[in-house]
Each structure stands twice: as structure tokens, then as C-alpha cells.
């Protein structure tokens with residue numbers, strides 16, 4: 001197996017491997033392994049783009065697909081994502097040098113008046129795990145703040161989450177605030193009371209029922 | 224003997240409470256409400272106003288526990304007592320604030336409308352094992368700013384039972400209080416005969432947001448009972464161990480006890496919650512999980528240890544239809560909750576992770592509640608000693624169908640559910656149309672809608688309620704409420 005293939009495997013099996021090396025040192029051990037494999041791959045002359053695409057991101061893609069098939073748990077996905085992030089951080093200077101952009105840039109928050117952030121946090125974690133740069137505005141975000149931040153951060157996607165029937169209208173207001181400001185970012189919405197129908201009705205670009213499909217949706221919105 | 228179930232030893236309860244108090248005092252919590260923070264500072268808590276942070280003291284916590292009432296009663300709109308939250312008394316209330324309603328005709332979930340809420344109220348009014356009503360879901364045909372008060376308004380108009388409710392904003396509290404005053408006439412009468420319970424939720428981990436903490440102190444001001452609904456999610460927003468979750472639940476709930484009791488000592492409270500384990504496969508918060516139910520029963524034991532009446536979101540299901548899963552999860556929950564002596568059990572009617580109400584399930588659950596009442600009545604000797612006379616009669620007559628003993632005790636000894644629970648023999652069942660559970664439930668729902676008798680609340684009071692609600696609606700730009708002609 002090449003070093004890049006081993007890297008991919010490490011991401012896919014991160015949870016298992018950490019369980020084997022149980023205890024305080026397991027996270028540090030993963031970090032050491034990720035960094036060792038990346039260093040070895042680079043020394044072999046593998047381009048950064050491939051270390052990323054065929055190693056770290058390819059591993060996460062497999063993890064995401066397994067999660068969608070209910071073969072693994074969310075905690076396993078997040079441990080894989082953490083291992084991937086370790087790799088991304090280690091590679092950060094090279095990534096900048098090579099001019100490689102993140103998978104996409106996404107703004108996310110819960111809609112004005114809504115404090116339910118558990119689902120939104122999961123979506124943010126999963127997006128990060130898939131290589132997106134995520135700017136999390138937190139809870140109770142006003143439509144104008146979404147619009148303003150989307151403009152100043154130059155994001156491709158604005159993600160909104162609502163858990164209350166009563167806060168959902170804030171999504172439509174946010175889309176309008178973005179239009180008024182001339183922000184062209186795509187919008188994606190979710191949360192327990194939200195439906196695809198509702199998304200269509202208010203002119204959102206996409207709706208996702210859970211965190212795993214939110215990642216697929218985000219990818220499809222920017223391609 | 225009343226049968227009970229226990230999950231915790233007294234020693235473990237003490238340990239959990241000690242840890243929770245230590246967390247509140249050393250790590251502290253966030254309260255996004257300056258008024259409450261100043262109040263706590265006045266009581267010598269260490270407050271960091273800029274970061275909305277406070278470290279409580281053991282003194283404050285113990286004082287709050289001491290002033291909290293050990294029991295309280297609820298009264299219906301006519302002023303009759305319906306609830307006694309004390310000891311191991313158990314009362315059921317429909318699960319509250321669903322997003323959807325399960326439409327029996329289409330078997331689909333959909334957004335509820337005013338008419339659905341009126342139907343719901345008419346049915347609850349007639350279900351004898353469900354003691355209170357609740358603002359069970361949100362009619363979506365009114366302005367979202369009035370959707371919380373509107374549910375309370377409809378409840379008070381169409382059903383005489385007391386209401387378990389809650390506000391979505393700090394502002395809504397006012398009209399929700401005024402609606403109650405319209406029924407009770409004065410603040411002192413409302414205090415003397417509480418009509419509602421407000422759900423007030425801390426945010427796990429260890430935080431109170433502005434809206435819910437404001438609701439909490441507003442309720443305290445009018446001595447309106449509150450139930451604390453902490454929702455630690457095991458393995459996500461709380462430790463994965465049930466004991467760890469209980470420590471967090473205790474800390475969050477005790478912080479609520481402190482806020483309410485320092486605001487107005489003696490305000491009635493329910494030591495409640497809606498914790499759940501987090502399902503790492505589906506990212507969900509299953510209410511039908513056995514561990515969720517164990518946590519509910521266990522924190523109820525902690526509440527009882529502290530001498531406080533209790534509440535829990537239990538006896539509901541995560542099923543998406545009225546199927547076997549819906550029945551078994553609700554049944555296990557209701558049984559455990561009743562055995563544990565949870566004083567207010569919020570659950571009937573609810574499916575899909577407390578996000579969908581079903582009128583048909585309410586009818587089924589009413590019978591389930593009846594069975595649990597019978598269960599906790601236990602086995603009591605009734606004219607059973609000496610046993611010789613009744614056995615003499617049995618041997619002589621060859622049966623006891625006509626025995627005085629049977630007639631005297633049959634209603635107390637045997638609970639006869641139906642028409643949801645089917646106990647007919649196959650032949651009779653066939654003759655009666657061979658209906659499955661859904662069909663029987665749907666028939667019963669339709670029957671109850673026909674047999675409903677309007678609330679006996681005086682017409683003048685009903686008019687006052689309508690006037691108040693219309694005024695509130697107009698304040699938010701809605702001139703017309705989608706009410707049936709008799710109420711407009």
C-alpha cells in the first residue's frame with residue numbers, strides 16, 4: 001500500500017485505531033501517524049493535491065458514505081474528521097503555497113429567535129469534516145447579519161437552521177436580506193420543522209434532512 | 224401495597240446531588256438575564272455580568288430547596304381541583320408542542336391548523352385518564368408571534384381541564400397571564416387555584432437563555448407553577464453514562480429551583496425534564512429508548528429525595544405511524560413512569576420524538592393510562608379474609624358471576640379498556656367489522672367529536688378570552704382569527 005493509500009485507510013479506520021491505542025495518548029498517536037504518513041508521501045514526491053484528494057478527502061468520503069448507510073456512528077465520523085483536520089493543519093502551509101482552495105466556504109447559524117443549535121453544530125462539524133471552511137455565526141442570527149457576513153466573508157453557501165415553527169419565517173427574511181444586499185451565495189436550510197416543500201416555497205437553493213445529506217447538498221450546490 | 228420501581232440507592236442519589244452542587248458552585252453556569260444575575264449577586268453568588276456567568280453557593284441552593292413547596296394542586300377552569308402533585312400520585316398530560324399532526328385519513332404527518340387544535344381539545348375534554356390538557360401543537364394558520372398564546376386561548380375555550388403550556392418569547396407571557404386572569408378574575412385567585420403549568424427549559428450544558436429564564440421569573444411573580452425541562456443528551460451534550468447525565472440534569476434543574484425560589488419563595492414547581500440518550504447512528508434524541516426512560520425515572524427519584532413534586536416527558540414513541548413500536552414504547556414508558564410515581568407524566572398522543580401529535584393515539588393512550596392506574600393501585604385484599612365463605616359459595620353455585628362479592632369488587636379489581644384495546648373473541652370481532660386498531664381508534668375519535676359538550680365556562684368569560692386574543696392578534700397585524708362562527 002502506498003503512503004497515500006495508508007493515509008486514506010487511517011482516516012477510514014481512525015475510530016478503530018484510536019480504540020486500539022486507548023487512553024490519553026490515542027489522539028496524539030493518531031496525530032503522529034497522520035503526520036508521519038503525510039511526510040512520507042511528500043518525500044516520495046506525491047503532489048499536495050493528491051495527498052489531500054486521494055488520502056485525506058478520499059478517506060472522509062468513504063466514512064461519509066458508510067454513515068449514510070448506517071454502517072457507522074456519528075462519533076466515528078467525527079473521530080475520522082478530527083484525524084483529517086490534523087492532516088489539514090499539518091499541511092496548511094503547503095496548501096497555501098500550492099494555492100489550493102478549501103472544498104468550499106460556508107456560513108452557518110440558527111435563525112433569529114432560535115436557540116436550538118445541536119443540529120446546526122452537527123452539520124457544521126460534518127461540513128468541516130468534508131473539507132469545507134465553515135464560519136459559524138452561532139444562534140439567534142438576524143437576517144441582516146447573515147447577509148452582511150455572507151458578503152464580507154465571500155462565502156459560497158449560507159446555511160440556516162430552525163427548530164421552531166415560529167422561527168422558520170426568518171429563513172425567508174434572510175433570503176430576502178441577501179437578495180437586497182446583492183449577495184449571490186447559495187442558501188441551504190434544515191431543521192426538524194423544515195421540509196423540501198418549504199425550501200422550494202421560500203426560494204432556498206437546497207434542503208437537507210440530516211447532517212450527512214447536508215454535506216452532499218453543499219457539495220452539489222458549489223459544483 | 225403500591226408497587227414501585229427504583230433505579231438509585233439513597234447513597235447514589237446523595238452522591239449525584241453533591242456533585243451537581245459542586246458543579247454549580249465551582250464551574251458555575253451561564254444565565255443570560257441581568258435581572259436574575261443581580262438577584263443572585265444580592266444573595267452573595269459570584270457573578271460576572273459581562274460574561275453572564277455565575278457561581279452559585281451551597282447556601283443559596285439549600286435555601287431554595289427548602290422554600291420550594293413539597294406539593295401543590297391544580298384546578299380546572301371552573302375552579303374544581305383536578306390534580307394533587309404529592310407523594311406518588313400520578314397524572315397524565317398530552318405530550319406538548321408538537322410540530323406536526325398525524326392525519327389519520329392519509330397516514331401522513333402535516334402541519335396542524337386551528338380546527339385540529341379544537342378537535343384535539345374536544346377529545347381531551349372527554350378522556351378520563353388524562354387529567355390535564357396541554358398546548359399540544361401549534362396551529363399554523365395564525366401569525367407565528369401569537370402561536371403560543373393562541374394555543375392556550377383555544378385550550379381554555381374548548382376544554383375545562385388545566386393546561387400544561389409554555390411561551391416562545393418573553394413578551395407572550397403577558398397575554399398568557401391575562402388569559403388566565405380572565406378565567407380566574409384576580410391574581411390572588413389565580414395564585415390560590417393554579418390553572419396552568421409553564422415549561423421552562425435550561426439549555427444544556429448549564430445555561431439559561433434570556434427567554435426561558437425571563438418566563439421563569441415572570442411565572443414566579445404570579446405564583447404560576449413551572450416545570451423545569453432540562454434536556455441533557457447522553458453521549459452528546461452530556462456524559463454518555465446515565466449517572467453522568469443525572470449529575471448534569473440535577474445541576475441544571477437545581478439552577479432552575481434557585482432562580483424561581485429566590486424570585487418568589489414558595490412558587491410551585493415540578494422537578495421535571497426531557498433528557499434523552501443521543502442515538503449516534505441517526506443523530507436523534509429517542510424518547511422511546513429504555514435508557515431515556517431509566518434516566519427519567521431516576522431523576523424523579525432525585526426530585527422525590529429533595530421532597531419536590533416531579534414531571535417527565537415519558538410514555539411517548541419515536542415511531543412515525545401508529546404501529547406496534549408506538550404502542551410498545553409508550554406502554555413501557557407509561558408503566559415505568561407510573562411505577563416510579565412521576566407526578567406529571569407528559570406523553571400521551573406523541574410520536575416521532577415529541578414532534579408529532581395524533582388524536583387517535585390519544586384515545587389509545589387514554590386506555591393505556593387507565594391500565595397503569597390499575598397497575599399502581601396494586602393488589603389489595605378486599606373481603607378476601609377469611610376466604611372460606613366465598614369458596615363455599617363458589618363450590619355451591621359453580622360460579623361467582625352473580626355473587627355479591629363479585630358485584631361489589633369487580634369495577635375496582637378489573638379495569639376494562641376499550642374500544643381501542645380489543646378483547647372480543649374472534650367471531651365477535653369479525654361480526655363487528657374486523658376492524659384493526661387504526662380503524663377502531665379513528666371511529667372513536669369521530670364519536671368523541673360528536674359527543675363533545677361545550678365547556679361550561681360562563682359565556683361572558685369566553686367573550687373576554689376572545690376579546691383578549693383578538694387584541695393580541697391585531698397587535699401583530701392579524702385582524703381575523705380562523706375560529707368557528709360560534710366563537711367570533
Ligand code: B1M
Nearest residue numbers: 115116117118119159160161164165190191210211320389
Ligand atoms: C444549513 O443546513 C442544514 C441542514 C440540515 C439541518 C440543519 C441545517 N439544521 C438541522 N438539520 C438537520 O440535521 C441535523 C442533524 O441530523 C438535524 O438537526 P435536529 O436539531 O433536528 O436534530 C438534532 C441532532 C437533535 N435534536 C435536537 O437537538 C432537538 C431536540 C428537541 C427535544 C429540543 C431540544 C433539545 C431543546 N429545546 Co426545544 N427541542 C425540541 C426538539 C424535539 C425534536 N424532536 O426535534 C423542539 C424543537 N423544541 C420545542 C420547543 C417548544 C422549545 N424548545 C426550547 C428549548 C430547548 C432546549 C434549550 C431545552 C433544547 C435545545 C438545546 C440546544 N442547545 O439546541 C424552547 C425554545 C427556545 C428557543 N427560543 O429556541 C421551547 C420553546 C420550549 C420552551 N417553552 O421554552 C418544540 C418545537 C415546537 C414547535 N412547534 O416549534 C420541540 C419540537 C419539542 C417539543 N415538542 O416541545 C436535522 O434537522
